[in-house]
Amino acid sequence: EAGVAQSPRYKIIEKRQSVAFWCNPISGHATLYWYQQILGQGPKLLIQFQNNGVVDDSQLPKDRFSAERLKGVDSTLKIQPAKLEDSAVYLCASSLGAGENTGELFFGEGSRLTVL
């Protein structure tokens, strides 16, 4: 079974530039998550989708971050304009269930962003 696919694996940009990350979850997984992991810290949830609807985006800095999951499968996360503090690994995860029955989250390998 193919895992969660993410691209690009690495991206270096200058502050105020924009960047986009792509995620393809495991086939059949209704729930998709984007996490931000700053070096030395645990993953922090940015946004959760169930199918193509947003379940929670309360921790997404909406002035610069946006995410979409148009057809309920792939998702993109965009940052515009980037700040130095956005340097982190952006992890995409998916799960079969949701809510009380979420169960295991399957993570991709992440996209490492460096903002200079």
Place this chain on the structure above:
Amino acid sequence: GENVEQHPSTLSVQEGDSAVIKCTYSDSASNYFPWYKQELGKGPQLIIDIRSNVGEKKDQRIAVTLNKTAKHFSLHITETQPEDSAVYFCAAPRRGAGNMLTFGGGTRLMVKP
């Protein structure tokens, strides 16, 4: 929201020894407690989880214990091996529409051969 605290932040053990990592959580309604292992350059991977209706769960060399009264849970790894070296994260669900997981700050485990 849920607050998850994890300690120690780093742990170094000799191969064959045991390792214990502890987490505390704040939301008494939380009922699911997973542990994830993250190797360098990879995403976290679930290694064991426990639900609030049991106090302990074991899977070969790893076990998790839960104390709901004290609101803490622990990961126990016995007979550690070099391949156990990684960063371990505990998590607990944040009450809300999606029951999203809040992760602890992580423990870097180093097993010395």
